[in-house]
Amino acid sequence: MMKPFALALCALSLSVTMTGIGAVASAAAAPAEADFARYQPAATYDGISSSSLYVPMRDGVRLAVRIDRPTQGGKLVEGRFPVIWHHTLSISQQTSDGAGGRVSDFRRVQELVRHGYVVVQVARRGNGQSTGVRRGYHDRNEAQDAFDMTQWLARQPWSTGKVGVYGCSNTGDAALHVMTMRPPALAAVFAGCFSWHKYDAFRRGGIFAQWGTGPTRTVEDDMKLSPVDGDEGKTILREAAEEHQLSTPLFEMWKQLPYRDSWSSLVASRFWAEGSAASYAEQIRLSGVPLYIQGGWRDELRDQAFIAHANVPGSRVVIGPWKHCDSDDFTLLEEMHRFFDRHLKGVDTGIDKDAPIHYYTVNAPEGTQWRATAQWPLPQARMQPLFLNGAALSPRAARARPVSFTARYDVACPDAGSGSRVQPCHVAGSGASMAGPALAADTEVTGNAIADLWIASDQPDANIFAYLEDVAPDGSVTVVTEGRLKASLRKEATAPWTMPEGVPWHRAYAQDAQPLKPGEAVRLRFDMMPTSYVFRKGHRMQITLTGSDHRERARDIATPPRITLYSDPARPSSVAIPVIPAGR
The missing domain is CATH 2.60.120.260 (Galactose-binding domain-like)
Incomplete structure (x- = not known):
């Protein structure tokens, strides 16, 4: 106390x-664990093969999916591998997708393909190359898509059936919502800079003084994206781009919601509750899925990391001197690799022996900036x-x-x-x-x-x-x-x-x-x-x-x-x- x-x-x-x-x-x-952010097994494969396709959902919406698989000597490696996927805004990893254009290892997850993983990008409905209309922002339509996609990935001939999810910012929220659905194949989640409850993130203290309002894209913006394989003429992409214009204008929705229990006529929902992982906390706990949380001391959502940690038993936190979704020169990918190897491959990476929270103290004496603790505060x-x-x-x-x-x-x-x-x-x-x-x-x-x-x-x-x-x-x-x-x-x-x-x-x-x-x-x-x-x-x-x-x-x-x-x-x-x- x-x-x-x-x-x-x-x-x-x-x-x-x-x-x-x-x-x-x-x-x-505190003494730093020997393997923290220092996990460097040799790569098993020397290349990556990318392909893309559309996967139909229960209501006919087609989600764009990009699949990165390992190659050796220029040839696709047959066999089964654990799958790590990203529920993002386009399969092209644009800067606005939550993983592109930043000084962040979230953009480098495809490198894990060389270590025996299949890495998959899935554009959320109403976004990127996917068809459909975005009703809200992390609504239950997207959550059901995430359940269906996790199970679809587990059934593929190149999959071991063990599936992990990663993401940061809006895709970090999306990763949490996969947990709320408890798909049987889900085995690990690595999520950064997300909201535990959207009201406390978007209207902190009841005040709308934050950058996040969600994506707003024109038909022309979407048409600049690379099409899915087989749609080189961009016929389906054009259809998707036009459908996207019917999506809920998110800024207008947020303005309709000054209170935590406000009702939005645009989505016919008290959307702060519907779109918040906190509303499904018991489902997240019942899933038993390991969760690793990344945050930054210069990120608007850093408090949400510690609140989520307090409510998800067994979760881990790493938080550094970073802005939103950045990791600067910190080897975040090595820590992600260590986490996924433990929970998707069953490798003893030493992570189970670590303290659950690693944090960086700004201006601390050289060599003592990284600290570890089992308790917060x-x-x-x-x-x-x-x-x-x-x-x-x-x-x-x-x-x-x-x-x-x-x-x-x-x-x-x-x-x-x-x-x-x-x-x-x-x-x-x-x-x-x-x-x-x-x-x-x-x-x-x-x-x-x-x-x-x-x-x-x-x-x-x-x-x-x-x-x-x-x-x-x-x-x-x-x-x-x-x-x-x-x-x-x-x-x-x-x-x-x-x-x-x-x-x-x-x-x-x-x-x-x-x-x-x-x-x-x-x-x-x-x-x-x-x-x-x-x-x-x-x-x-x-x-x-x-x-x-x-x-x-x-x-x-x-x-x-x-x-x-x-x-x-x-x-x-x-x-x-x-x-x-x-x-x-």
Whole structure:
């Protein structure tokens, strides 16, 4: 259990000087397993043969399938192999498919063909070369397709009957939905950067401030794709491209769903529930299928990895300093190979002896960045409250004047990236920033920070964003992690699934909405997404609060609210930071 501990301070002036929260010690790094991300068996075959075809589904929709099989000396190798497949957006692996164009090993899974696998790409209905209409985004039509496809692959003459699934981003979600259907042939799933519950991913804190809205493609876009074998004239591709235009416009669907229990007339469903793996958690557990989860500290969905891990017994997590679906120079493919060899071939790869969670600590001493743990949150973490007292952070509540600012709807962040890898950023003057004194020692923060704020607004609602930031001695600011909450959806509840210890949860049903009364202070509690980061000696921790974010889409508060932050003994605003004490 995480417990608070004392913070040593020396008051030198109105700007206090922090002498240390908890210095990083080299002993904090757990011994790394010998085989973690170092699995390099020799290739058995020297080439790959690709072919494609259409597979009809129960309702006549034809799914495009690309099959990569091993060759030796230029000849197709006969025999049976385990199958790994990817429920994607086109069999061509476009950048928008969730595996193409990124610095990611998800794009390299075909290399496992040389190690005795068949690797298969399947375009989801209403996407890519497949025919049909996309009703929602990971709806039960797609889930049934995934069941049927898994079993079809198991029956093929080149298949051993053991089938694995992989994917990242939208295809990571698709991989989870295969598990919800419990196909008998499914033996392992490797999924990255997915949502456990779509509301918490797409409308985090009740606010639509995220890049993900799903694919939108024109007929011309689809016609640029490579056709399936036998359709060189693109007759079926043309049919598919035209059918796709009847698909549900996903952005319009998301805008119809401001609450977790909202109904979409476009799909005749409370789609947050229908399209979320969390709704089928018991089916996932009953499947007993091993799950390996990949995440990144700079990915919008990183909290979903730990929530999924807490709800799927036996699951594993690897999370590094990466953006969405990236793995940079980390040998993720070797870890995927090790996982699939264990569960699809029965090879003792050593993975069963590993701790279930591997995480990277940013700015940790060289050689100690990768850590391993059996528990999350870390049992040694101590929640240290930092009180937002006027213009500064301090270890205890004090009577401070309220701080007011007006939400800015003109905020921009030109260097934040684009698409699925867009990042939060510090925009000077966009809200209120409160910094602590310079740190006297390197200080590790690992886990979820928890914001506990008292605010008022001159409007019936306000979108509250909180950022934990690292201020360097030269004044440059780095956003370490973030959280957000729509003030009207502040009512807390008990989640219907396991949450990491101490993380608040908001049901956010329509009946839970509590509009603000102008000038009346209310309490908001919400988490910041998990991180593992070392604030270096001489740097300062800073909390910035704003009423807007450059990533907001479909903003639903027309007039920028005037927001007031209170911090006094009766209304103490704070952010509790999960600090790893020195020597732990």
